[in-house]
Amino acid sequence: MNGVSVKKADIAVLPQDNAGSEEKRLGFWLTLPAQCLVLFIAVFPILMQLYISMTDWSPLDGIPWYRAYELWIGFINYTDLASDSRFWAAMWRTFLVMIVCVPIQFLLGLGLAVLFVDEFPGKRWFYSTLLIPMMVVPAVAGYMFFLLFQSGGPVNDLLSLFSASPVKIAWLSDPSLALVAVMAADIWQWTPLMFLILLAGMISVPQDQQMAAVLLGASWGRRFFTIVLPRMKTIIIIALAIRTIEIFKIFDTLYIMTGGGPGVATETISVYIYKVTQQDLIWGYVAAIALAILIVLSVISAIAISKMSKGANAR
Amino acid sequence: MTQIALSNLGKKFGSFTALAQMNLTIGDGEFVALLGPSGCGKSTTMNMIAGMVDPTEGDIRFDDRSILDVPMSRRGVGFVFQNYAIFTHMSVRENLAYGLRAQGVSASERNRRVNAMADLLQLTPMLDRRAAGLSVNILQRLAIGRSAVVEPAIFLLDEPLSNVDAAFRSVMRSELKALQRQFSQTLVYVTHDQLEAMTMADRIAVMDHGKLLQVGTPLEIYNNPQDVFVARFIGSPGMNILEGTIASSDEGKLVDLASAGRSAPLALSDRAASQGLPEKVLFGFRPEQVNPDPNGIMALPVNFVERIGARTILHLGGDGIEAKAVLDNQIAMPSIGDILRFSIDPKMVRLFDPVSGIAIGGDI
Numbered sequence: 001m002n003g004v005s006v007k008k009a010d011i012a013v014l015p016q017d018n019a020g021s022e023e024k025r026l027g028f029w030l031t032l033p034a035q036c037l038v039l040f041i042a043v044f045p046i047l048m049q050l051y052i053s054m055t056d057w058s059p060l061d062g063i064p065w066y067r068a069y070e071l072w073i074g075f076i077n078y079t080d081l082a083s084d085s086r087f088w089a090a091m092w093r094t095f096l097v098m099i100v101c102v103p104i105q106f107l108l109g110l111g112l113a114v115l116f117v118d119e120f121p122g123k124r125w126f127y128s129t130l131l132i133p134m135m136v137v138p139a140v141a142g143y144m145f146f147l148l149f150q151s152g153g154p155v156n157d158l159l160s161l162f163s164a165s166p167v168k169i170a171w172l173s174d175p176s177l178a179l180v181a182v183m184a185a186d187i188w189q190w191t192p193l194m195f196l197i198l199l200a201g202m203i204s205v206p207q208d209q210q211m212a213a214v215l216l217g218a219s220w221g222r223r224f225f226t227i228v229l230p231r232m233k234t235i236i237i238i239a240l241a242i243r244t245i246e247i248f249k250i251f252d253t254l255y256i257m258t259g260g261g262p263g264v265a266t267e268t269i270s271v272y273i274y275k276v277t278q279q280d281l282i283w284g285y286v287a288a289i290a291l292a293i294l295i296v297l298s299v300i301s302a303i304a305i306s307k308m309s310k311g312a313n314a315r
Numbered sequence: 316m317t318q319i320a321l322s323n324l325g326k327k328f329g330s331f332t333a334l335a336q337m338n339l340t341i342g343d344g345e346f347v348a349l350l351g352p353s354g355c356g357k358s359t360t361m362n363m364i365a366g367m368v369d370p371t372e373g374d375i376r377f378d379d380r381s382i383l384d385v386p387m388s389r390r391g392v393g394f395v396f397q398n399y400a401i402f403t404h405m406s407v408r409e410n411l412a413y414g415l416r417a418q419g420v421s422a423s424e425r426n427r428r429v430n431a432m433a434d435l436l437q438l439t440p441m442l443d444r445r446a447a448g449l450s451v452n453i454l455q456r457l458a459i460g461r462s463a464v465v466e467p468a469i470f471l472l473d474e475p476l477s478n479v480d481a482a483f484r485s486v487m488r489s490e491l492k493a494l495q496r497q498f499s500q501t502l503v504y505v506t507h508d509q510l511e512a513m514t515m516a517d518r519i520a521v522m523d524h525g526k527l528l529q530v531g532t533p534l535e536i537y538n539n540p541q542d543v544f545v546a547r548f549i550g551s552p553g554m555n556i557l558e559g560t561i562a563s564s565d566e567g568k569l570v571d572l573a574s575a576g577r578s579a580p581l582a583l584s585d586r587a588a589s590q591g592l593p594e595k596v597l598f599g600f601r602p603e604q605v606n607p608d609p610n611g612i613m614a615l616p617v618n619f620v621e622r623i624g625a626r627t628i629l630h631l632g633g634d635g636i637e638a639k640a641v642l643d644n645q646i647a648m649p650s651i652g653d654i655l656r657f658s659i660d661p662k663m664v665r666l667f668d669p670v671s672g673i674a675i676g677g678d679i
Contacts, residue, residue, distance in 0.1 A: 212396060222416075
């Protein structure tokens with residue numbers, strides 16, 4: 001009998017089934033306004049874009065955007081996009097900047113992080129100096145590099161020191177060199193961010209594991225490649241993903257340096273969109289381009305996130 | 316299999332002296348525990364042997380060869396970290412093989428040695444599992460195996476059991492001791508837990524404030540502490556230390572303990588007798604040596620009764636005197652406020668100099 005009464009007491013203490021679902025329902029109602037707001041902020045612009053991209057709407061047509069269905073053209077914008085050589089050329093240029101700049105920024109950042117992970121005299125001073133480029137407004141950085149790369153500018157002056165005759169390279173007006181100048185500006189400005197993220201990751205690699213590796217006879221290189229780098233995997237993926245996505249959006253520095261020119265030699269995807277939006281005013285088409293880029297970036301992010309969660313599971 | 320000799324070893328961090336005048340020789344295959352409270356210099360000593368910290372004074376010799384110029388990756392020291400420092404992004408096999416790979420051992424030899432080590436430590440079933448998420452006793456075995464597989468000259472263990480919950484510690488202790496017997500390696504073990512030191516070590520080196528106070532077998536340290544700190548630190552509860560004055564009686568010298576009464580005539584060793592006694596002494600006795608005795612010449616009021624199962628700890632004191640008694644539950648237990656009369660076997664009394672804190676006459 002005693003046992004039975006104990007059981008009864010236990011049941012009374014347990015939360016009852018419908019009490020639990022009651023609580024859930026209350027929670028749902030309480031968070032509903034916030035959830036609607038988030039949904040509205042995140043999803044509405046995308047849906048609007050999707051809608052506009054199915055039309056031939058432009059602000060000059062004289063009808064408000066919500067009546068754009070009057071100009072419904074279905075997937076024509078997308079089929080046009082597929083055969084738009086200027087779009088694909090801009091995509092390719094963006095991709096080129098990405099595959100040149102991201103690895104260089106990564107290797108420079110990693111090298112700097114290796115130097116800065118140990119103490120040395122003047123470290124704080126060097127550290128602050130290194131971070132300055134990151135804090136410069138991109139438009140200002142663009143203007144700085146515009147001046148640096150003039151044919152009578154400091155870059156050519158510097159190169160002249162190492163050559164017999166004065167160097168007069170027209171960096172920004174030579175279609176094959178303008179993109180190099182743009183890449184140099186991006187590397188200058190964004191290597192510090194890479195360095196900062198990688199340094200944070202390197203500092204968080206457990207010291208005792210590194211010590212354990214050394215005590216087992218590991219050389220510096222072995223310790224670095226078997227302990228430090230693998231343990232930084234997650235942070236490396238984050239750093240690479242941030243820079244990859246940011247380079248897709250490269251605009252202000254570049255626009256000030258070259259305006260996308262000469263011709264279309266430095267026209268990346270953002271510059272192309274800007275031109276189509278502001279100069280050609282075909283907004284339905286712009287919406288289609290933007291959605292296409294959104295899809296590309298989402299795929300990049302999804303790959304990064306899945307790699308990251310794998311890395312996290314391995315810990 | 317190596318003998319370690321520390322001579323006049325010292326370490327200063329700026330103006331702070333972490334370790335001074337450390338002289339200790341650890342024999343071939345011996346298990347020595349460095350025991351002391353945190354900040355006593357035991358970990359500094361250990362890190363200097365491993366090469367993670369450079370001494371500012373003195374010398375460290377392995378088999379009569381100074382190793383101060385040998386970088387830590389070449390010292391041949393197996394180090395087990397407090398949290399084991401297992402490479403959790405690798406498999407158990409990769410962990411075990413790490414040192415062999417670093418030293419360029421051939422693949423076939425490497426496999427043979429890793430498999431043999433895994434066999435010895437019963438790690439074979441999990442060789443290809445990731446090291447993340449293994450239970451703590453497996454991590455301990457893996458940490459030891461990872462160091463042992465490269466056949467280090469010596470083993471250093473830095474508080475390996477401090478992250479383990481109390482219930483599991485005794486299991487880990489016996490496992491550790493069994494492993495040390497298997498490898499019969501020179502082993503230095505840093506701990507602040509006297510139970511670990513007492514149960515596992517061949518010899519214990521008790522340290523405090525950067526000084527080595529006493530080295531001896533666990534029983535020597537327990538029975539004949541050479542220093543009042545050691546006396547208080549070893550044993551749970553530690554030795555009672557009362558201030559007293561030497562007095563004379565017909566039966567010989569005894570100690571007047573003020574309000575606690577007086578001791579039985581002292582059983583002085585020849586050395587203590589020849590050394591002569593200072594006027595004031597510290598009178599030490601183990602709480603376990605308190606014999607309740609209605610005719611005892613010592614008496615203290617009971618302040619608190621702490622029952623810990625088979626035994627009971629009485630907190631005694633009054634008038635600036637504090638002492639503890641550990642009694643078996645068989646006897647009638649006094650209650651709070653009672654006066655406990657007791658006696659101490661004169662052979663079990665230890666005297667210390669009140670100024671230097673050093674034991675008077677050594678072994679009594």
